Amino acid sequence: MRATSSTNITTSAASRTHWSTTVPDLGRRSCGALTASDVGATVQLDGWVNRRRDHGGLIFIDLRDRDGITQAVFDPSQAEAFAVAETLRNEDVVRVRGLVRRRPAGTENPKLSTGEVEVAAEGVDVLNRSLVPPFPINVEADVDESLRLKYRYLDLRRPRLQHNLTVRHKILKAIRDFFDARDFLEIETPCLIKSTPEGARDFLVPSRLHQGTFYALPQSPQILKQLLMIGGLGRYMQIARCFRDEDTRADRQPEFTQLDVEMSFVDEDAVTALMEECIVYTWRTAIGVEIPQPVPRLAHAEALRRYGSDKPDLRFELELVDVAEAFAGTPIKFLQEHAASDASRIVAVRYPGGAALSRRDFDELTETAKSFGAGGLIWLSYAADGWKASIQKLLDDATVDKLQTATSSQTGDALLLVAGPRDLASDVAGKLRLHVGERLGLRDPEKFAFCWVVGFPLFERDPETGALTPTHHPFTSPAPGQEALLDTDPLSMRAQHYDLVLNGSELGSGSIRIHDPEFQRRIFEIFGLSDAEIEARFGFFMEALRYGAPPHGGMAWGIDRLAMLACGETSIRDVIAFPKNQTFRDVMMDAPSSVPVDLLRDLGLALKTKPPG
RNA sequence: GGCGCUGUAGCUCAGUUGGUUUAGAGCGCCGCCCUGUCACGGCGGAGGUCGAGGGUUCGAGCCCCUUCAGCGUCGCCA
Numbered sequence: 296m297r298a299t300s301s302t303n304i305t306t307s308a309a310s311r312t313h314w315s316t317t318v319p320d321l322g323r324r325s326c327g328a329l330t331a332s333d334v335g336a337t338v339q340l341d342g343w344v345n346r347r348r349d350h351g352g353l354i355f356i357d358l359r360d361r362d363g364i365t366q367a368v369f370d371p372s373q374a375e376a377f378a379v380a381e382t383l384r385n386e387d388v389v390r391v392r393g394l395v396r397r398r399p400a401g402t403e404n405p406k407l408s409t410g411e412v413e414v415a416a417e418g419v420d421v422l423n424r425s426l427v428p429p430f431p432i433n434v435e436a437d438v439d440e441s442l443r444l445k446y447r448y449l450d451l452r453r454p455r456l457q458h459n460l461t462v463r464h465k466i467l468k469a470i471r472d473f474f475d476a477r478d479f480l481e482i483e484t485p486c487l488i489k490s491t492p493e494g495a496r497d498f499l500v501p502s503r504l505h506q507g508t509f510y511a512l513p514q515s516p517q518i519l520k521q522l523l524m525i526g527g528l529g530r531y532m533q534i535a536r537c538f539r540d541e542d543t544r545a546d547r548q549p550e551f552t553q554l555d556v557e558m559s560f561v562d563e564d565a566v567t568a569l570m571e572e573c574i575v576y577t578w579r580t581a582i583g584v585e586i587p588q589p590v591p592r593l594a595h596a597e598a599l600r601r602y603g604s605d606k607p608d609l610r611f612e613l614e615l616v617d618v619a620e621a622f623a624g625t626p627i628k629f630l631q632e633h634a635a636s637d638a639s640r641i642v643a644v645r646y647p648g649g650a651a652l653s654r655r656d657f658d659e660l661t662e663t664a665k666s667f668g669a670g671g672l673i674w675l676s677y678a679a680d681g682w683k684a685s686i687q688k689l690l691d692d693a694t695v696d697k698l699q700t701a702t703s704s705q706t707g708d709a710l711l712l713v714a715g716p717r718d719l720a721s722d723v724a725g726k727l728r729l730h731v732g733e734r735l736g737l738r739d740p741e742k743f744a745f746c747w748v749v750g751f752p753l754f755e756r757d758p759e760t761g762a763l764t765p766t767h768h769p770f771t772s773p774a775p776g777q778e779a780l781l782d783t784d785p786l787s788m789r790a791q792h793y794d795l796v797l798n799g800s801e802l803g804s805g806s807i808r809i810h811d812p813e814f815q816r817r818i819f820e821i822f823g824l825s826d827a828e829i830e831a832r833f834g835f836f837m838e839a840l841r842y843g844a845p846p847h848g849g850m851a852w853g854i855d856r857l858a859m860l861a862c863g864e865t866s867i868r869d870v871i872a873f874p875k876n877q878t879f880r881d882v883m884m885d886a887p888s889s890v891p892v893d894l895l896r897d898l899g900l901a902l903k904t905k906p907p908g
Numbered sequence: 909g910g911c912g913c914u915g916u917a918g919c920u921c922a923g924u925u926g927g928u929u930u931a932g933a934g935c936g937c938c939g940c941c942c943u944g945u946c947a948c949g950g951c952g953g954a955g956g957u958c959g960a961g962g963g964u965u966c967g968a969g970c971c972c973c974u975u976c977a978g979c980g981u982c983g984c985c986a
Contacts, residue, residue, distance in 0.1 A: 350949085351942035366946070385936090402944055410946090427937060430919055434947075436935085437920065441978055494986035514986095541985045542909070666982090768986040804986095822986090877979065 322392070327363020329409045333395045338414060340365055341422070343452065344387045345433045347380075354380045356416075358391060359433075361457050366404070366413040367391045376419045386425030386432060386452075392418040440868070445882045447873055459870045463858040465581035467534055470554055473576050477569070479530040479556070484519040486512055486536070491832050494768065495539040498549070506899035512538035515851060517770065518836055520557040521808055524847035525839045532556045534854065546867050548855065549879045554803070557849030563791050563807055566848050567592075567747055570795065570805070574745065582861050586745055594750040603642070603725020605751070608799030609744035611737035615724050616643045618712065621697040627689050633714040641714040642724035643702050646731050649709025650676035650683075657685065660711060663730060669723040673712040677704055729799065738798070740863045746796050753777075753788040754821070762823070767792055769822045770815070771806040772848075778814060785821070795852065802857055805850025812840035 322339045329338070345359035354369040354377065369380035383389065393414040404410035430438040432452050443450040450456055471481065490497045490511035497511035513519070515537045523531045533555045540549065558566065575586045591609065598607050601614045619641040622634040633639035646652075652660075657674045664672035675684040675698065682695050702710060711731070713724045732738050753773050754763045763785060765771065773780070774789040781788070791807035809815045816837065819829045829837065858870040868874040875881050895901065 346946075348945050348948050349942085350945065353943040353945080355945055355948085357946070364946095368944085370943080399944065402946085404946055406946080427918070431936075434935090439919085439978080442919080496985085517986095539985065542983080544982090544985075545980070547985080765986060771986090878977090882978095 324365075325362035326358050326360040326365045327408055329365055329395055329412050329414070331397060331411045334397050334412060336395045337417075338393065338395055340367070340391045340414060342389070343425075343432075344383050344385055344389060346385065347383050349381065356380060356383060356389075356391070357433075358389070358414075359452075363408050365409045366398075366407070367393065367416045367419075368413050369416045369419075373417055376416050379419045379421060380416070383421070384425065384427070386428055386449075387421060388423040388425070390420040390422055391416050441876060441882055444868075444874070444876055447883050451872065456869065456872075459858070459862045459864065460872060462581060462862050463854075463870050466577055466854070466858055466861060469577040469580040470532075470534070470573065472580075473573050474530075474532040474556070477530070479532045480528060481533055482523060482528065482531050483533065484513070484516040484523075484535065486538075488513050488519070489832075491518065495541050498538045498540045501898040501900055503898050514539050515553060516555050517768065517851075518833075520555055520849060521770065521844075521847065522836070522839055524557055524559045525842065525844045527559075527845075529559050531558075531849075543877055543879050545877065546856070546859075548867065548871065548875055551867075552854040554852040554854055554857075555849070556805070556851070557847060559845040559847045561807075561846075561848055563749070563793060563848070566805060566807070566850055567749075567793050570803075570850050570852075571747075574795065574802075578743065578861070584743060586743060590745045590747055592747040592749055595748055595752070596750070598748050599721045599725075603721040603723070603728060604799070605748055606794065606796045606799055606801045607725075607746065607748075608729060608732065608738065609746050609796075610739060610742045610798055611732045611735075613645055613647075613728050613732060613737075615721075615728060616645070616702045617641065618643045618698055618701050621694055621701060625689075625694065627686065630714055633720075638717055639715060640717050640720040640724075641712065642720050643698065644711040644713070644724055644727045644731060645702050645704055646709040646711060647705075647735065648707055649674075649711075649731075650678040650707045652676070652709060657709075660727075660730075661685075664711070664713065664723055664727060667723045667726040668719060669713055670715060672727075673714070674709060675712065676709040677706050679706055740798075740860075742798070743860070744798055748794040748796055749792070750774075751790045751792045751794075752786065753790040753792075754785050756786070763821050765818065765822060766790060767804065767806065769818045770808045772809045781814075781817060791848070793850070795850070797857075797860055800856060800860065801853075802860075803850055803852030805848065807846070807848035810840060810844040810846050812837055812844075815840055 322337055324333075324338045324340055326340055326342045340358050340360075342358040342360040342365075345357040345364055347357075348355040352371060356367045356369065358365050358367055369377045371377050391414060393416040395412050396415050398404075398411060398413050428449050429446055430436065430442055430449070432449060435453070435455065438450075451460075474481070487500060487510040490499065490509065495514050497514065500510040500512065502508045502510060513535075516533060516535050520531055520533075535553050535555045536550055537553050538550050541547065556566075556570070558569075571588070571590050574590075575588060578584045578586050593601075593607065595605055598605050600617070601607070602609075603615050617640060619634040619639075622630045622641055625631050625634065630641065633641050660674065661672040673685050675682060675690070675695065677699060682690075684690050684695070698704070698710060704710060711724075711727050713720050713727065715723070729738070751766050753766060753771065755766050756762070757764050767790065771790045771792050774791055777788050792804065793806070794804045795802045809818065816826075816829060819833065820826075824832070855867040855870060859865070859867045862870055864870060868876075873881070873883065880886065
């Protein structure tokens with residue numbers, strides 16, 4: 296579903312009338328260009344038959360191209376053209392010549408930009424015929440996505456995808472213009488690189504010339520852009536393709552596009568300030584939306600406390616409220632324990648108007664909370680005739696009043712209470728907050744609420760193994776002056792890391808990088824790498840750090856998601872020209888697919904698993 | 909990888925408790941008619957391995973098992 300289908304894409308006057316390189320052909324027009332001021336001109340239109348309305352003695356052909364739709368009228372007085380028009384069908388490709396004339400009074404079509412006029416056809420060439428398309432091109436019908444993907448070239452003819460790809464182009468153009476104006480160089484980095492143990496699984500490319508060895512496709516240009524800084528390029532950007540061989544998931548593609556940026560001699564404030572300017576400029580230029588500045592900055596801990604998420608949706612308030620105090624003397628044992636423990640939280644999510652919900656609604660909310668990982672949910676409602684709660688008999692008026700004051704609840708509101716270990720309670724409450732926001736229609740897709748989240752911990756504990764792992768990637772520098780904590784209290788270290796968040800989605804993240812080789816080596820060690828592994832996998836990088844690596848930092852944005860949100864779409868597949876489906880297959884080309892045995896032999900490979908089919 | 913939902917005409921879908929003959933509808937498609945439509949209109953027509961395989965039953969689109977595909981969701985993805 297598109298929420299911002301009304302977003303206007305304006306096309307410049309020049310491209311409207313002459314978007315072909317065909318010269319000289321002064322009569323050539325796009326199908327969205329003609330207006331009353333063209334009346335009297337003889338023109339030529341090339342396009343697809345969007346629809347034919349055959350009245351027997353008069354035939355209307357709606358001619359469509361990317362720019363719009365123009366009505367051509369065929370009259371028996373032009374016998375030859377009329378005879379051709381009788382044979383036209385949807386998606387045939389035609390060239391129509393004729394005179395632009397004003398439509399008869401009362402027959403104008405206000406739905407078309409060209410609706411005041413029509414072309415009285417004098418001649419028509421059929422440039423190509425079309426089979427009957429497997430799904431309608433000329434109406435916004437609901438079509439199974441796998442069918443759309445199989446015939447992607449037909450889906451691309453529809454206005455929705457043409458609009459989305461236009462917006463995406465404008466975003467990329469705005470970004471490039473922005474960085475070009477600030478002395479950044481767009482530098483291409485290779486796609487055939489070395490496999491390095493990073494976060495995700497690498498795609499591998501077997502080498503024919505060096506059998507038994509493999510290139511890896513980059514998960515991101517991370518190391519390469521750091522090497523560009525060591526190479527003294529100073530300011531780099533790239534619209535880069537990245538590849539990760541991970542398990543499938545909604546809104547994930549095995550290849551995706553990143554804006555990649557890196558700068559030397561900068562600190563966190565410099566990078567975030569620049570990137571903030573960039574997003575403001577991009578939104579303004581690409582979709583005409585002004586982002587209020589400054590973009591709010593939230594500390595990581597603060598984001599978790601107030602919103603229960605490190606990527607909070609700031610389109611609405613409904614902040615979480617800690618209410619442990621109200622339960623200090625409660626007879627309810629588990630609440631009393633959580634209230635007393637520093638490792639726990641008791642969090643209230645206010646549900647405006649929630650007192651009107653039925654018992655059954657609250658039961659459903661409880662199930663929802665459980666699906667988020669909660670042990671259970673306590674609800675409390677402030678109805679006009681008194682309060683009600685899931686633990687009615689265990690609550691007293693004083694506690695209920697305290698809760699109402701603490702959460703600024705009004706009569707008619709409800710509270711959803713979650714108690715548990717700090718991280719879990721925050722997470723569940725944060726998800727409930729989003730759920731309530733969703734139910735109340737507060738997550739308006741036409742609203743854009745950006746924020747920065749900063750001050751992430753440098754390390755976290757792997758919940759399964761208990762081992763220390765970098766919160767983001769192993770190249771992130773700790774906050775200035777904290778290096779010594781590595782030996783004493785690593786979990787207290789803050790990272791010079793920053794996330795840009797939009798409407799509850801992480802759009803991108805960046806950091807100031809480590810440029811000290813010894814410190815980098817120690818981080819790799821914590822990452823679980825032995826000296827031998829560091830040498831084998833990152834030896835080239837470690838060596839580079841020793842040749843005068845400048846301080847540097849940067850950021851990367853997910854362009855697919857950015858474009859998706861800008862277009863008001865809910866799937867990144869709708870802003871990618873040729874996406875893979877949910878199982879990462881290209882159903883149009885049929886990829887991945889088996890290959891001839893000779894190719895494998897040339898590569899020195901043999902299959903252990905027979906390909907299907 | 910786990911769980912859930914879906915699979916019937918080209919498309920979007922209906923199909924009752926397992927039992928009316930030839931499995932329906934709208935759109936699309938084909939033919940004929942129609943000079944102001946723009947979701948044109950009128951009349952007529954074609955079009956189905958009910959995802960695949962197996963089972964239960966006198967009888968299966970419907971129930972059971974297996975399998976394939978798609979979608980959604982969670983794990984996973986620095």
